Amino acid sequence: MSNNQPKSRPNQGAPKTNPTRTYSQTKRPTRRLSKAEIARRIFIAKCIIVFCLIFVLGGGVFLLSRSGLFKKSSKTERTMLSSLTSQSTESTTPPETSDTTPAPTDAEKPLSGYTVILDPGHSGEDTGCGWPLNSSEIEEKDITLKIVNAMEEDLTSRGAKVYVTRKTDDTVGIYYRMAEVHLICMDIAKERGELPFSAEKEQELRQKCEKIKQINEWQKFSKEGMGFMAGFGASDDLKLLMDMEAKMKDVVFVSIHINSTGDPAEYEIKHGAAVHFADDTYISSPSHDEGGEPRHDPYFGRNNELNSKFAQMLYDHYVQYFPDMVSYSQAQSHLASAFAVIREQSLVGVLFEVGFITNPHDRDFFKNDENLKKSAIPLDDAIEEYFTSLKDTQSATA
Template sequence: MKKMMSFIILFALCTCLYKPVIHVSSSQLLSKRVIVLDPGHGGLDNGASVAGVNEDELNLKISFALKEELETRGATVYMTRTDDQDMTRRDYNYSKQDDMYLRALKVDEYQPDLFLSIHLNSSSSSAWGSQVFYYKKSEEGQRLASCIHDQMKTLTGTRKNISSSSFYILRATQSLGVLIECGFLSNANERGQLKNKAYHKKLASAISDGIEDYFHSFSAPF
Protein backbone atom coordinates (compact mmCIF):
# COMPACT_ATOMS: atom_id res chain seq x y z
CA MET A 1 0.00 0.00 0.00
CA LYS A 2 2.82 2.38 0.86
CA LYS A 3 4.54 1.55 -2.42
CA MET A 4 1.32 2.31 -4.28
CA MET A 5 0.91 5.69 -2.53
CA SER A 6 4.53 6.61 -3.26
CA PHE A 7 4.01 5.81 -6.95
CA ILE A 8 0.85 7.92 -7.11
CA ILE A 9 2.59 10.90 -5.47
CA LEU A 10 5.60 10.58 -7.78
CA PHE A 11 3.35 10.38 -10.85
CA ALA A 12 1.43 13.49 -9.73
CA LEU A 13 4.65 15.47 -9.26
CA CYS A 14 5.95 14.46 -12.69
CA THR A 15 2.66 15.48 -14.28
CA CYS A 16 2.80 18.92 -12.67
CA LEU A 17 6.40 19.53 -13.63
CA TYR A 18 6.08 18.29 -17.21
CA LYS A 19 5.69 21.03 -19.78
CA PRO A 20 4.97 19.85 -23.31
CA VAL A 21 7.20 21.20 -26.07
CA ILE A 22 5.11 23.22 -28.51
CA HIS A 23 6.58 23.26 -31.98
CA VAL A 24 5.76 26.29 -34.12
CA SER A 25 4.70 25.15 -37.55
CA SER A 26 6.06 26.97 -40.57
CA SER A 27 2.57 28.22 -41.42
CA GLN A 28 2.47 30.22 -38.20
CA LEU A 29 5.40 32.31 -39.40
CA LEU A 30 3.19 33.77 -42.15
CA SER A 31 -0.19 33.70 -40.42
CA LYS A 32 -0.35 37.48 -39.90
CA ARG A 33 1.70 38.52 -42.90
CA VAL A 34 0.38 40.47 -45.88
CA ILE A 35 2.20 39.80 -49.15
CA VAL A 36 1.60 41.37 -52.56
CA LEU A 37 2.55 39.59 -55.77
CA ASP A 38 3.22 41.64 -58.89
CA PRO A 39 3.17 39.49 -62.04
CA GLY A 40 5.27 41.50 -64.48
CA HIS A 41 3.95 42.87 -67.80
CA GLY A 42 0.50 41.93 -69.19
CA GLY A 43 -1.94 43.20 -71.80
CA LEU A 44 -0.17 44.77 -74.77
CA ASP A 45 3.15 44.29 -72.99
CA ASN A 46 4.15 40.64 -73.36
CA GLY A 47 7.57 41.12 -71.83
CA ALA A 48 10.08 38.64 -73.22
CA SER A 49 8.73 36.44 -76.00
CA VAL A 50 10.66 33.40 -77.25
CA ALA A 51 9.48 30.53 -79.45
CA GLY A 52 5.86 31.52 -79.01
CA VAL A 53 6.14 31.65 -75.21
CA ASN A 54 5.23 34.99 -73.63
CA GLU A 55 6.68 36.11 -70.33
CA ASP A 56 3.56 37.88 -69.08
CA GLU A 57 1.48 34.69 -69.29
CA LEU A 58 4.00 32.61 -67.34
CA ASN A 59 4.55 35.39 -64.79
CA LEU A 60 0.85 35.19 -64.01
CA LYS A 61 0.80 31.39 -63.76
CA ILE A 62 3.82 31.34 -61.45
CA SER A 63 2.24 34.07 -59.32
CA PHE A 64 -0.99 32.08 -58.97
CA ALA A 65 1.02 29.05 -57.84
CA LEU A 66 2.92 31.24 -55.38
CA LYS A 67 -0.29 32.79 -54.07
CA GLU A 68 -1.73 29.35 -53.40
CA GLU A 69 1.43 28.18 -51.62
CA LEU A 70 1.70 31.28 -49.44
CA GLU A 71 -1.96 31.08 -48.47
CA THR A 72 -1.57 27.46 -47.37
CA ARG A 73 1.13 28.75 -45.02
CA GLY A 74 -1.23 31.32 -43.55
CA ALA A 75 -0.34 34.51 -45.43
CA THR A 76 -2.84 37.01 -46.78
CA VAL A 77 -1.94 37.48 -50.44
CA TYR A 78 -2.96 40.13 -52.97
CA MET A 79 -1.99 40.48 -56.63
CA THR A 80 -1.53 43.60 -58.73
CA ARG A 81 -3.13 41.82 -61.69
CA THR A 82 -5.09 38.58 -62.04
CA ASP A 83 -5.69 38.50 -65.80
CA ASP A 84 -3.91 39.30 -69.04
CA GLN A 85 -4.05 43.07 -68.63
CA ASP A 86 -1.47 45.64 -67.63
CA MET A 87 -2.40 48.06 -64.87
CA THR A 88 -3.79 50.70 -67.24
CA ARG A 89 -6.27 48.14 -68.57
CA ARG A 90 -6.17 49.83 -71.95
CA ASP A 91 -6.06 47.95 -75.25
CA TYR A 92 -4.52 50.92 -77.04
CA ASN A 93 -1.67 53.41 -76.56
CA TYR A 94 0.17 51.28 -74.02
CA SER A 95 2.27 53.38 -71.62
CA LYS A 96 4.98 51.63 -69.62
CA GLN A 97 5.33 54.69 -67.40
CA ASP A 98 1.62 54.70 -66.52
CA ASP A 99 1.64 50.94 -65.95
CA MET A 100 4.58 51.05 -63.54
CA TYR A 101 3.19 54.07 -61.68
CA LEU A 102 -0.09 52.25 -61.10
CA ARG A 103 1.71 49.07 -60.02
CA ALA A 104 3.63 50.95 -57.33
CA LEU A 105 0.42 52.57 -56.08
CA LYS A 106 -1.37 49.20 -55.99
CA VAL A 107 1.44 47.56 -54.01
CA ASP A 108 1.47 50.30 -51.37
CA GLU A 109 -2.32 50.36 -51.20
CA TYR A 110 -2.24 47.03 -49.35
CA GLN A 111 0.48 48.16 -46.91
CA PRO A 112 2.15 44.75 -47.17
CA ASP A 113 4.90 43.24 -45.07
CA LEU A 114 6.62 42.64 -48.39
CA PHE A 115 5.98 42.34 -52.11
CA LEU A 116 7.46 40.23 -54.88
CA SER A 117 7.64 41.29 -58.52
CA ILE A 118 7.70 38.11 -60.63
CA HIS A 119 9.54 38.09 -63.96
CA LEU A 120 11.38 35.92 -66.48
CA ASN A 121 14.64 36.79 -68.17
CA SER A 122 15.84 36.66 -71.77
CA SER A 123 19.34 36.97 -73.20
CA SER A 124 21.62 34.61 -75.10
CA SER A 125 20.62 30.96 -75.43
CA SER A 126 23.44 29.98 -73.06
CA ALA A 127 22.33 32.24 -70.19
CA TRP A 128 20.40 30.51 -67.43
CA GLY A 129 19.51 30.67 -63.76
CA SER A 130 17.25 32.53 -61.38
CA GLN A 131 18.27 35.85 -59.86
CA VAL A 132 16.83 38.09 -57.14
CA PHE A 133 17.16 41.90 -57.20
CA TYR A 134 16.73 44.34 -54.33
CA TYR A 135 16.65 48.14 -54.17
CA LYS A 136 20.20 49.40 -53.85
CA LYS A 137 19.43 51.53 -50.79
CA SER A 138 17.54 48.87 -48.85
CA GLU A 139 19.39 46.71 -46.34
CA GLU A 140 16.17 44.86 -45.54
CA GLY A 141 15.68 44.26 -49.24
CA GLN A 142 19.15 42.75 -49.44
CA ARG A 143 18.38 40.41 -46.53
CA LEU A 144 15.09 39.34 -48.10
CA ALA A 145 16.76 38.78 -51.46
CA SER A 146 19.47 36.64 -49.85
CA CYS A 147 16.96 34.41 -48.08
CA ILE A 148 14.89 33.86 -51.23
CA HIS A 149 17.98 33.34 -53.39
CA ASP A 150 19.43 30.73 -51.04
CA GLN A 151 16.26 28.66 -51.28
CA MET A 152 15.76 29.13 -55.02
CA LYS A 153 19.28 28.09 -55.96
CA THR A 154 18.68 24.64 -54.46
CA LEU A 155 15.98 24.23 -57.12
CA THR A 156 17.30 26.21 -60.09
CA GLY A 157 21.01 25.53 -59.57
CA THR A 158 21.74 29.16 -60.42
CA ARG A 159 25.27 30.47 -60.23
CA LYS A 160 24.10 34.05 -60.21
CA ASN A 161 24.21 36.17 -57.06
CA ILE A 162 21.65 38.60 -55.73
CA SER A 163 22.05 42.06 -57.20
CA SER A 164 21.19 45.63 -56.21
CA SER A 165 19.18 47.66 -58.70
CA SER A 166 17.06 50.76 -59.16
CA PHE A 167 14.14 49.12 -60.97
CA TYR A 168 11.14 51.43 -60.77
CA ILE A 169 8.94 48.97 -58.89
CA LEU A 170 11.59 48.71 -56.17
CA ARG A 171 12.48 52.38 -55.82
CA ALA A 172 9.00 53.92 -56.24
CA THR A 173 7.19 51.83 -53.62
CA GLN A 174 7.22 52.53 -49.91
CA SER A 175 7.03 48.80 -49.22
CA LEU A 176 9.81 46.26 -48.78
CA GLY A 177 10.16 44.16 -51.90
CA VAL A 178 12.34 42.27 -54.35
CA LEU A 179 12.17 41.48 -58.04
CA ILE A 180 12.62 37.81 -58.94
CA GLU A 181 13.78 36.60 -62.33
CA CYS A 182 12.72 32.95 -62.19
CA GLY A 183 14.81 31.88 -65.18
CA PHE A 184 15.63 32.54 -68.84
CA LEU A 185 13.05 32.02 -71.58
CA SER A 186 15.90 32.29 -74.06
CA ASN A 187 17.41 29.06 -72.71
CA ALA A 188 15.61 26.09 -74.26
CA ASN A 189 16.03 23.83 -71.23
CA GLU A 190 14.86 26.45 -68.75
CA ARG A 191 12.02 27.49 -71.05
CA GLY A 192 10.75 23.92 -70.96
CA GLN A 193 10.80 23.94 -67.17
CA LEU A 194 9.20 27.36 -66.88
CA LYS A 195 6.25 26.22 -69.00
CA ASN A 196 5.60 23.31 -66.65
CA LYS A 197 2.86 23.60 -64.02
CA ALA A 198 4.66 21.23 -61.65
CA TYR A 199 7.75 23.45 -61.84
CA HIS A 200 5.65 26.48 -60.95
CA LYS A 201 4.72 24.73 -57.71
CA LYS A 202 8.37 23.96 -57.00
CA LEU A 203 9.29 27.60 -57.56
CA ALA A 204 6.43 28.66 -55.29
CA SER A 205 7.63 26.34 -52.55
CA ALA A 206 11.24 27.52 -52.76
CA ILE A 207 10.29 31.20 -52.75
CA SER A 208 7.92 30.67 -49.83
CA ASP A 209 10.66 28.88 -47.89
CA GLY A 210 12.89 31.89 -48.47
CA ILE A 211 10.23 34.26 -47.18
CA GLU A 212 9.80 32.16 -44.06
CA ASP A 213 13.57 32.17 -43.54
CA TYR A 214 13.55 35.96 -43.73
CA PHE A 215 10.76 36.40 -41.20
CA HIS A 216 12.32 33.82 -38.89
CA SER A 217 15.81 35.34 -39.03
CA PHE A 218 15.38 39.08 -39.48
CA SER A 219 11.88 40.33 -38.94
CA ALA A 220 10.69 41.58 -35.55
CA PRO A 221 7.90 39.47 -34.03
CA PHE A 222 4.36 40.79 -33.75
Protein backbone atom coordinates in the same frame (compact mmCIF):
# COMPACT_ATOMS: atom_id res chain seq x y z
CA MET B 1 -64.05 70.84 16.30
CA SER B 2 -62.31 69.19 13.53
CA ASN B 3 -63.77 66.18 11.71
CA ASN B 4 -60.29 64.65 11.95
CA GLN B 5 -60.68 64.15 15.66
CA PRO B 6 -60.43 60.39 16.39
CA LYS B 7 -63.75 58.79 17.08
CA SER B 8 -64.18 56.52 20.05
CA ARG B 9 -63.94 52.79 19.18
CA PRO B 10 -66.54 50.26 20.43
CA ASN B 11 -64.04 48.44 22.66
CA GLN B 12 -62.63 51.59 24.07
CA GLY B 13 -64.07 50.89 27.48
CA ALA B 14 -63.03 47.21 27.70
CA PRO B 15 -60.19 46.26 30.03
CA LYS B 16 -56.80 46.47 28.34
CA THR B 17 -54.88 43.26 27.75
CA ASN B 18 -51.37 42.88 29.02
CA PRO B 19 -49.18 43.56 25.97
CA THR B 20 -46.43 41.32 27.33
CA ARG B 21 -48.63 38.25 27.61
CA THR B 22 -47.84 35.36 25.24
CA TYR B 23 -50.33 33.47 23.12
CA SER B 24 -49.98 30.29 25.20
CA GLN B 25 -50.90 32.15 28.22
CA THR B 26 -54.25 33.07 26.77
CA LYS B 27 -57.01 31.00 28.21
CA ARG B 28 -59.61 29.87 25.75
CA PRO B 29 -63.13 29.06 26.69
CA THR B 30 -63.88 25.30 26.42
CA ARG B 31 -67.05 23.93 24.86
CA ARG B 32 -68.44 20.52 23.91
CA LEU B 33 -68.55 19.77 20.17
CA SER B 34 -71.63 18.39 18.53
CA LYS B 35 -71.40 15.23 16.34
CA ALA B 36 -72.13 17.32 13.29
CA GLU B 37 -69.32 19.68 14.14
CA ILE B 38 -66.93 16.75 14.64
CA ALA B 39 -67.89 15.27 11.29
CA ARG B 40 -67.42 18.62 9.61
CA ARG B 41 -63.96 19.00 11.09
CA ILE B 42 -62.97 15.47 10.09
CA PHE B 43 -64.11 16.23 6.56
CA ILE B 44 -62.07 19.40 6.48
CA ALA B 45 -59.02 17.51 7.81
CA LYS B 46 -59.39 14.87 5.08
CA CYS B 47 -59.65 17.62 2.49
CA ILE B 48 -56.44 19.17 3.80
CA ILE B 49 -54.61 15.80 3.72
CA VAL B 50 -55.77 15.10 0.16
CA PHE B 51 -54.73 18.59 -0.88
CA CYS B 52 -51.32 18.13 0.72
CA LEU B 53 -50.82 14.79 -1.04
CA ILE B 54 -51.71 16.37 -4.36
CA PHE B 55 -49.34 19.23 -3.65
CA VAL B 56 -46.46 16.96 -2.63
CA LEU B 57 -46.88 14.57 -5.59
CA GLY B 58 -47.34 17.43 -8.04
CA GLY B 59 -44.29 19.16 -6.66
CA GLY B 60 -42.27 15.98 -7.01
CA VAL B 61 -43.25 15.53 -10.62
CA PHE B 62 -42.43 19.16 -11.27
CA LEU B 63 -39.04 18.85 -9.64
CA LEU B 64 -38.21 15.71 -11.64
CA SER B 65 -39.31 17.39 -14.82
CA ARG B 66 -37.29 20.48 -13.95
CA SER B 67 -34.32 18.32 -13.13
CA GLY B 68 -34.42 16.81 -16.65
CA LEU B 69 -34.68 20.19 -18.29
CA PHE B 70 -31.77 21.48 -16.27
CA LYS B 71 -29.61 18.58 -17.39
CA LYS B 72 -30.41 19.27 -21.06
CA SER B 73 -29.85 22.96 -20.62
CA SER B 74 -26.42 22.53 -19.06
CA LYS B 75 -25.34 20.29 -21.95
CA THR B 76 -26.40 22.95 -24.42
CA GLU B 77 -24.53 25.53 -22.42
CA ARG B 78 -21.38 23.40 -22.44
CA THR B 79 -21.60 22.96 -26.20
CA MET B 80 -21.95 26.70 -26.68
CA LEU B 81 -19.14 27.39 -24.25
CA SER B 82 -16.94 24.87 -26.01
CA SER B 83 -17.67 26.61 -29.30
CA LEU B 84 -16.85 30.01 -27.82
CA THR B 85 -13.74 28.66 -26.16
CA SER B 86 -12.48 27.10 -29.36
CA GLN B 87 -12.97 30.46 -31.08
CA SER B 88 -11.12 32.46 -28.47
CA THR B 89 -8.21 30.03 -28.02
CA GLU B 90 -8.03 28.52 -31.49
CA SER B 91 -4.62 26.96 -31.19
CA THR B 92 -5.07 25.12 -27.91
CA THR B 93 -8.65 23.93 -27.36
CA PRO B 94 -9.79 20.92 -29.38
CA PRO B 95 -13.37 21.18 -30.63
CA GLU B 96 -15.91 19.05 -28.71
CA THR B 97 -17.93 18.00 -31.73
CA SER B 98 -16.44 15.88 -34.49
CA ASP B 99 -18.00 17.92 -37.32
CA THR B 100 -15.94 21.02 -36.43
CA THR B 101 -12.69 21.52 -38.35
CA PRO B 102 -9.76 21.57 -35.93
CA ALA B 103 -8.42 25.07 -35.40
CA PRO B 104 -5.03 25.65 -37.08
CA THR B 105 -2.01 25.83 -34.85
CA ASP B 106 0.79 28.39 -35.09
CA ALA B 107 3.07 25.71 -36.53
CA GLU B 108 0.62 25.13 -39.37
CA LYS B 109 0.18 28.88 -40.04
CA PRO B 110 3.70 30.26 -39.61
CA LEU B 111 2.93 33.36 -41.71
CA SER B 112 -0.06 34.46 -39.67
CA GLY B 113 0.07 38.21 -39.21
CA TYR B 114 2.40 38.79 -42.19
CA THR B 115 1.51 40.36 -45.51
CA VAL B 116 2.98 39.63 -48.95
CA ILE B 117 2.31 41.74 -52.04
CA LEU B 118 2.95 39.74 -55.21
CA ASP B 119 3.45 41.30 -58.62
CA PRO B 120 3.25 39.04 -61.70
CA GLY B 121 5.41 40.89 -64.24
CA HIS B 122 3.79 42.24 -67.44
CA SER B 123 0.25 41.69 -68.76
CA GLY B 124 -2.05 42.26 -71.73
CA GLU B 125 -0.37 44.28 -74.47
CA ASP B 126 2.85 44.24 -72.45
CA THR B 127 3.81 40.60 -72.96
CA GLY B 128 7.32 40.90 -71.53
CA CYS B 129 9.94 38.69 -73.15
CA GLY B 130 8.91 35.69 -75.25
CA TRP B 131 10.10 32.91 -77.48
CA PRO B 132 10.53 32.65 -80.45
CA LEU B 133 11.36 36.32 -80.52
CA ASN B 134 9.18 37.17 -83.50
CA SER B 135 6.20 34.94 -82.73
CA SER B 136 6.05 34.33 -79.05
CA GLU B 137 4.65 30.89 -78.31
CA ILE B 138 5.72 31.22 -74.73
CA GLU B 139 5.43 34.62 -73.04
CA GLU B 140 6.77 36.05 -69.83
CA LYS B 141 3.40 37.46 -68.70
CA ASP B 142 1.83 33.95 -68.63
CA ILE B 143 4.73 32.33 -66.81
CA THR B 144 4.82 35.02 -64.12
CA LEU B 145 1.07 34.77 -63.51
CA LYS B 146 1.23 30.98 -63.08
CA ILE B 147 4.07 31.27 -60.57
CA VAL B 148 2.34 34.05 -58.63
CA ASN B 149 -0.96 32.15 -58.55
CA ALA B 150 0.85 29.17 -57.01
CA MET B 151 2.66 31.44 -54.55
CA GLU B 152 -0.57 33.11 -53.51
CA GLU B 153 -2.26 29.79 -52.80
CA ASP B 154 0.70 28.45 -50.86
CA LEU B 155 1.32 31.64 -48.87
CA THR B 156 -2.35 31.86 -47.97
CA SER B 157 -2.26 28.27 -46.69
CA ARG B 158 0.72 29.27 -44.53
CA GLY B 159 -1.38 32.02 -42.97
CA ALA B 160 -0.11 35.09 -44.85
CA LYS B 161 -2.35 37.89 -46.04
CA VAL B 162 -1.65 38.10 -49.78
CA TYR B 163 -2.31 40.87 -52.27
CA VAL B 164 -1.59 40.61 -56.00
CA THR B 165 -1.25 43.52 -58.39
CA ARG B 166 -3.11 41.64 -61.15
CA LYS B 167 -5.24 38.51 -61.35
CA THR B 168 -6.02 38.57 -65.08
CA ASP B 169 -4.31 39.33 -68.38
CA ASP B 170 -5.70 42.88 -68.49
CA THR B 171 -2.98 45.38 -69.29
CA VAL B 172 -1.64 46.74 -66.02
CA GLY B 173 1.15 49.33 -66.24
CA ILE B 174 4.13 49.58 -63.90
CA TYR B 175 2.87 52.74 -62.21
CA TYR B 176 -0.62 51.29 -61.84
CA ARG B 177 1.01 48.49 -59.83
CA MET B 178 2.94 50.95 -57.68
CA ALA B 179 -0.18 53.05 -57.07
CA GLU B 180 -1.92 49.85 -55.97
CA VAL B 181 0.95 49.05 -53.58
CA HIS B 182 0.69 52.50 -52.00
CA LEU B 183 -3.09 52.17 -51.60
CA ILE B 184 -2.68 48.74 -49.96
CA CYS B 185 -0.05 50.11 -47.58
CA MET B 186 -2.25 53.09 -46.67
CA ASP B 187 -5.08 50.64 -45.93
CA ILE B 188 -2.82 48.56 -43.68
CA ALA B 189 -1.45 51.59 -41.82
CA LYS B 190 -4.92 53.06 -41.40
CA GLU B 191 -6.29 49.79 -40.01
CA ARG B 192 -3.51 49.85 -37.42
CA GLY B 193 -4.10 53.52 -36.65
CA GLU B 194 -0.56 54.29 -37.84
CA LEU B 195 -1.09 56.63 -40.78
CA PRO B 196 1.77 59.13 -40.43
CA PHE B 197 -0.08 61.99 -42.13
CA SER B 198 -3.40 63.83 -41.82
CA ALA B 199 -6.72 62.53 -43.13
CA GLU B 200 -6.67 65.38 -45.69
CA LYS B 201 -3.25 64.30 -46.94
CA GLU B 202 -4.40 60.70 -47.05
CA GLN B 203 -7.34 61.67 -49.28
CA GLU B 204 -5.05 63.70 -51.53
CA LEU B 205 -2.59 60.79 -51.92
CA ARG B 206 -5.39 58.31 -52.54
CA GLN B 207 -6.81 60.53 -55.28
CA LYS B 208 -3.40 60.83 -56.90
CA CYS B 209 -2.94 57.03 -56.81
CA GLU B 210 -6.41 56.46 -58.27
CA LYS B 211 -5.66 58.94 -61.07
CA ILE B 212 -2.48 57.05 -61.97
CA LYS B 213 -4.48 53.80 -62.04
CA GLN B 214 -7.06 55.39 -64.35
CA ILE B 215 -4.39 56.56 -66.80
CA ASN B 216 -2.68 53.15 -66.51
CA GLU B 217 0.01 53.53 -69.18
CA TRP B 218 2.68 50.92 -69.55
CA GLN B 219 4.36 51.78 -72.83
CA LYS B 220 4.64 55.54 -72.70
CA PHE B 221 5.51 56.87 -69.29
CA SER B 222 3.82 60.25 -69.51
CA LYS B 223 4.22 62.49 -66.51
CA GLU B 224 0.57 62.10 -65.60
CA GLY B 225 0.79 58.33 -65.97
CA MET B 226 3.64 58.19 -63.50
CA GLY B 227 2.24 60.97 -61.33
CA PHE B 228 4.09 61.83 -58.14
CA MET B 229 6.07 58.60 -58.31
CA ALA B 230 8.09 59.33 -61.40
CA GLY B 231 11.85 59.37 -61.28
CA PHE B 232 14.95 58.84 -59.19
CA GLY B 233 15.12 60.08 -55.63
CA ALA B 234 11.69 60.87 -54.20
CA SER B 235 9.10 63.63 -54.59
CA ASP B 236 7.64 65.05 -51.37
CA ASP B 237 4.44 63.00 -51.66
CA LEU B 238 6.33 59.81 -52.47
CA LYS B 239 8.64 60.41 -49.52
CA LEU B 240 5.64 60.44 -47.14
CA LEU B 241 4.55 57.04 -48.41
CA MET B 242 8.03 55.56 -48.53
CA ASP B 243 8.77 56.61 -44.94
CA MET B 244 5.54 54.88 -43.91
CA GLU B 245 6.31 51.72 -45.91
CA ALA B 246 9.92 51.44 -44.70
CA LYS B 247 8.53 50.92 -41.18
CA MET B 248 6.25 48.06 -42.26
CA LYS B 249 8.57 45.21 -41.33
CA ASP B 250 5.82 42.61 -41.58
CA VAL B 251 5.03 43.37 -45.24
CA VAL B 252 7.19 42.37 -48.24
CA PHE B 253 6.91 42.88 -51.99
CA VAL B 254 7.92 40.31 -54.61
CA SER B 255 7.76 40.99 -58.35
CA ILE B 256 8.24 37.90 -60.54
CA HIS B 257 9.88 38.23 -63.99
CA ILE B 258 11.67 36.20 -66.65
CA ASN B 259 15.01 37.29 -68.08
CA SER B 260 16.28 37.38 -71.67
CA THR B 261 19.28 38.45 -73.66
CA GLY B 262 19.20 40.14 -77.03
CA ASP B 263 22.49 38.66 -78.16
CA PRO B 264 22.11 35.23 -79.85
CA ALA B 265 25.71 34.45 -78.91
CA GLU B 266 24.60 34.52 -75.26
CA TYR B 267 21.56 32.25 -75.59
CA GLU B 268 23.49 29.19 -74.43
CA ILE B 269 25.54 31.12 -71.89
CA LYS B 270 23.13 33.23 -69.91
CA HIS B 271 20.78 31.13 -67.85
CA GLY B 272 19.45 30.67 -64.33
CA ALA B 273 17.82 32.81 -61.68
CA ALA B 274 18.77 36.34 -60.58
CA VAL B 275 17.34 38.68 -57.99
CA HIS B 276 17.27 42.48 -57.97
CA PHE B 277 16.81 44.60 -54.85
CA ALA B 278 16.42 48.32 -54.28
CA ASP B 279 19.30 50.23 -52.73
CA ASP B 280 19.14 53.96 -51.98
CA THR B 281 22.75 54.70 -52.86
CA TYR B 282 22.45 52.88 -56.16
CA ILE B 283 19.15 54.57 -57.04
CA SER B 284 20.38 58.02 -56.04
CA SER B 285 23.50 57.67 -58.13
CA PRO B 286 23.56 60.08 -61.09
CA SER B 287 25.32 57.42 -63.17
CA HIS B 288 22.17 55.98 -64.66
CA ASP B 289 19.42 57.77 -66.48
CA GLU B 290 16.77 55.34 -67.60
CA GLY B 291 14.31 56.81 -70.08
CA GLY B 292 14.79 60.43 -69.06
CA GLU B 293 12.69 60.04 -65.91
CA PRO B 294 12.64 63.04 -63.54
CA ARG B 295 15.09 63.36 -60.68
CA HIS B 296 14.22 64.35 -57.15
CA ASP B 297 16.22 64.80 -53.99
CA PRO B 298 18.03 61.58 -53.10
CA TYR B 299 16.09 59.34 -50.75
CA PHE B 300 17.87 57.41 -48.00
CA GLY B 301 15.08 55.84 -45.98
CA ARG B 302 14.97 52.28 -47.27
CA ASN B 303 15.95 49.11 -45.48
CA ASN B 304 18.86 48.50 -47.86
CA GLU B 305 20.37 45.72 -45.77
CA LEU B 306 17.05 43.92 -45.38
CA ASN B 307 16.41 44.24 -49.12
CA SER B 308 19.75 42.59 -49.84
CA LYS B 309 19.25 39.90 -47.21
CA PHE B 310 15.73 39.08 -48.41
CA ALA B 311 16.96 38.90 -52.02
CA GLN B 312 19.75 36.50 -51.07
CA MET B 313 17.34 34.24 -49.18
CA LEU B 314 15.03 34.02 -52.20
CA TYR B 315 17.88 33.16 -54.55
CA ASP B 316 19.44 30.62 -52.20
CA HIS B 317 16.19 28.81 -51.55
CA TYR B 318 15.30 28.77 -55.23
CA VAL B 319 18.56 27.30 -56.52
CA GLN B 320 18.75 24.85 -53.64
CA TYR B 321 15.34 23.53 -54.68
CA PHE B 322 16.13 23.77 -58.42
CA PRO B 323 19.94 23.28 -58.72
CA ASP B 324 19.68 23.52 -62.52
CA MET B 325 18.55 27.14 -62.13
CA VAL B 326 21.77 28.35 -60.53
CA SER B 327 22.85 31.56 -62.25
CA TYR B 328 25.50 31.36 -64.97
CA SER B 329 27.30 34.09 -63.03
CA GLN B 330 27.35 34.49 -59.27
CA ALA B 331 28.04 38.21 -59.75
CA GLN B 332 24.83 38.50 -61.78
CA SER B 333 22.64 36.57 -59.34
CA HIS B 334 22.22 39.22 -56.62
CA LEU B 335 22.01 42.80 -57.87
CA ALA B 336 21.27 46.28 -56.55
CA SER B 337 18.91 47.77 -59.13
CA ALA B 338 16.64 50.67 -59.87
CA PHE B 339 13.65 49.01 -61.55
CA ALA B 340 10.53 51.13 -61.00
CA VAL B 341 8.65 48.37 -59.15
CA ILE B 342 11.27 48.27 -56.41
CA ARG B 343 12.29 51.92 -56.71
CA GLU B 344 8.91 53.66 -56.41
CA GLN B 345 7.91 52.12 -53.08
CA SER B 346 9.84 51.36 -49.94
CA LEU B 347 8.71 47.97 -48.67
CA VAL B 348 11.39 45.35 -48.29
CA GLY B 349 11.13 43.85 -51.74
CA VAL B 350 12.71 42.35 -54.80
CA LEU B 351 12.32 41.75 -58.50
CA PHE B 352 13.01 38.03 -58.98
CA GLU B 353 14.05 36.77 -62.42
CA VAL B 354 13.31 33.06 -62.52
CA GLY B 355 15.53 32.31 -65.54
CA PHE B 356 16.25 33.19 -69.19
CA ILE B 357 13.60 32.57 -71.80
CA THR B 358 16.32 32.81 -74.43
CA ASN B 359 18.16 29.83 -72.95
CA PRO B 360 16.98 26.39 -74.23
CA HIS B 361 17.32 24.69 -70.84
CA ASP B 362 15.49 27.42 -68.91
CA ARG B 363 12.81 27.57 -71.63
CA ASP B 364 12.10 23.85 -71.22
CA PHE B 365 11.83 24.49 -67.50
CA PHE B 366 9.18 27.20 -68.12
CA LYS B 367 7.20 25.00 -70.49
CA ASN B 368 6.53 22.56 -67.68
CA ASP B 369 3.63 23.86 -65.57
CA GLU B 370 4.67 21.58 -62.74
CA ASN B 371 7.94 23.52 -62.43
CA LEU B 372 6.05 26.81 -62.31
CA LYS B 373 3.76 25.52 -59.60
CA LYS B 374 6.66 24.07 -57.59
CA SER B 375 8.53 27.37 -57.89
CA ALA B 376 6.20 28.67 -55.19
CA ILE B 377 7.67 26.30 -52.60
CA PRO B 378 11.27 27.62 -52.37
CA LEU B 379 10.17 31.24 -52.87
CA ASP B 380 7.60 30.98 -50.08
CA ASP B 381 10.07 29.08 -47.90
CA ALA B 382 12.40 32.06 -48.29
CA ILE B 383 9.63 34.50 -47.35
CA GLU B 384 8.92 32.40 -44.28
CA GLU B 385 12.59 32.24 -43.34
CA TYR B 386 12.89 36.01 -43.76
CA PHE B 387 9.98 36.78 -41.43
CA THR B 388 11.17 34.15 -38.94
CA SER B 389 14.66 35.69 -38.91
CA LEU B 390 13.13 39.10 -38.18
CA LYS B 391 11.11 37.65 -35.33
CA ASP B 392 14.24 35.97 -33.92
CA THR B 393 16.19 39.24 -34.20
CA GLN B 394 13.44 41.16 -32.41
CA SER B 395 13.19 38.62 -29.59
CA ALA B 396 17.00 38.55 -29.26
CA THR B 397 17.18 42.32 -28.90
CA ALA B 398 14.11 42.61 -26.67
